[in-house]
Amino acid sequence: MRNSYLVFGQPLIEQPEIDEVLASLRSSWLGTGPKVAEFEKRIAAYKGVPHALALNSCTAGLHLACLVLGLRPGDEVITTPMTFCASVNAIVHAGAVPVLADVDPVTMNLDPEQVRRKITKRTKALLPVHFAGRSCDMDALMAIAKQHGLKVIEDCAHAIETEYRGQKAGTIGDLGVLSFYSTKNIVTGEGGMVLTRDAQLARRTKVLGLHGMSADAWKRFSDDGYKHYDVEEIGFKYNMMDLQAAIGMHQITRVELWWQRRLQIWRRYMQELSDLPIGLPAPWGEHERHALHLFTLQVDKARCGVSRDELLMRLHRQNIGTGVHYRAVPGFKVYRERFGWKPEDYPAAHTIGERTLSIPLSAKLSDTDVGDVIAAVRSALHG
Numbered sequence: 001m002r003n004s005y006l007v008f009g010q011p012l013i014e015q016p017e018i019d020e021v022l023a024s025l026r027s028s029w030l031g032t033g034p035k036v037a038e039f040e041k042r043i044a045a046y047k048g049v050p051h052a053l054a055l056n057s058c059t060a061g062l063h064l065a066c067l068v069l070g071l072r073p074g075d076e077v078i079t080t081p082m083t084f085c086a087s088v089n090a091i092v093h094a095g096a097v098p099v100l101a102d103v104d105p106v107t108m109n110l111d112p113e114q115v116r117r118k119i120t121k122r123t124k125a126l127l128p129v130h131f132a133g134r135s136c137d138m139d140a141l142m143a144i145a146k147q148h149g150l151k152v153i154e155d156c157a158h159a160i161e162t163e164y165r166g167q168k169a170g171t172i173g174d175l176g177v178l179s180f181y182s183t184k185n186i187v188t189g190e191g192g193m194v195l196t197r198d199a200q201l202a203r204r205t206k207v208l209g210l211h212g213m214s215a216d217a218w219k220r221f222s223d224d225g226y227k228h229y230d231v232e233e234i235g236f237k238y239n240m241m242d243l244q245a246a247i248g249m250h251q252i253t254r255v256e257l258w259w260q261r262r263l264q265i266w267r268r269y270m271q272e273l274s275d276l277p278i279g280l281p282a283p284w285g286e287h288e289r290h291a292l293h294l295f296t297l298q299v300d301k302a303r304c305g306v307s308r309d310e311l312l313m314r315l316h317r318q319n320i321g322t323g324v325h326y327r328a329v330p331g332f333k334v335y336r337e338r339f340g341w342k343p344e345d346y347p348a349a350h351t352i353g354e355r356t357l358s359i360p361l362s363a364k365l366s367d368t369d370v371g372d373v374i375a376a377v378r379s380a381l382h383g
């Protein structure tokens with residue numbers, strides 16, 4: 001057994017970002033400034049979109065995305081039960097009504113057929129999540145959106161490297177939102193970014209993300225001297241700091257290298273865990289690029305002789321940290337009470353939520369770490 005605890009979702013922090021953070025601290029410019037602008041430029045170039053707007057979280061970005069698309073109280077937004085609560089909460093914060101459609105049990109992403117069944121006269125938008133980094137069926141979802149005149153917000157919290165038919169995730173719908181939370185494929189501690197091709201949506205996202213102050217207000221963050229600003233709307237305090245961007249602007253330069261490393265780890269897990277009575281991630285289509293964000297095991301007690309929670313505890317006792325992504329949204333108290341959702345109405349998401357367990361997949365893992373995870377899973381399954 002390992003002597004030290006392997007923390008789940010450890011980011012890889014290297015010298016360039018450490019130096020850049022120190023430079024920010026020494027320059028005394030901590031808040032929004034030139035490093036945020038540089039980080040936005042680098043993400044926009046990586047994603048091939050004209051507009052990338054840095055914020056202090058993906059949740060903030062999803063909230064603003066709902067607002068700038070003009071969602072109004074009573075408007076319905078269809079999303080997935082197999083996601084983090086933030087995807088649903090953002091819809092509620094915008095005053096709209098979240099509606100869940102069940103997932104495909106294999107891809108774990110929104111099932112387009114289930115989405116069709118949930119469309120009503122009030123449906124105004126779809127909010128698909130590229131779960132674990134695997135692309136949603138965007139042809140089908142965009143066709144539904146077109147047919148019914150719906151807007152599309154892509155939750156790309158797991159999907160920085162994801163592609164669908166050669167298009168980068170987050171650039172297919174009206175808006176895409178990335179997360180740079182500490183466990184994500186690239187990190188800023190906390191942070192997010194909204195992507196869009198639409199200059200109007202970009203401008204309004206920027207204005208609403210900083211109190212509703214006119215876009216000129218952002219010029220306060222350059223050294224051109226003081227400029228007066230107007231306040232156009234009642235906005236939010238969602239801006240990213242240079243201290244955060246100092247990390248992200250270097251992380252993005254190594255995103256492909258780290259993806260390659262996670263691919264090696266992924267392949268090793270697939271090979272060395274394949275004889276066990278657990279479910280492994282399904283293969284994806286040739287027209288997709290998976291971001292390899294989460295490696296999820298499916299633990300069916302009838303097959304494994306052990307429940308997901310017991311396996312999780314056994315791995316913990318062997319110093320291996322794991323995650324659960326996710327217990328399905330309808331199982332949580334507030335949603336049951338407020339929307340009357342029942343887990344059994346979303347059987348595919350419910351089953352995944354009861355069985356799923358994510359094992360470490362960070363580019364920071366050494367070959368020894370990966371071997372330790374494999375050995376621990378094997379021994380935990382054998383009691």
Ligand SMILES: Cc1ncc(COP(=O)(O)O)c(C=O)c1O
Pocket residue numbers: 056057058059060083084086087129155157158178179180181190191192
């Ligand atoms: C699918 C999904 N959406 C949204 C979020 C929210 O991201 P953030 O923590 O940056 O607000 C997360 C975070 O884990 C997530 O996994």
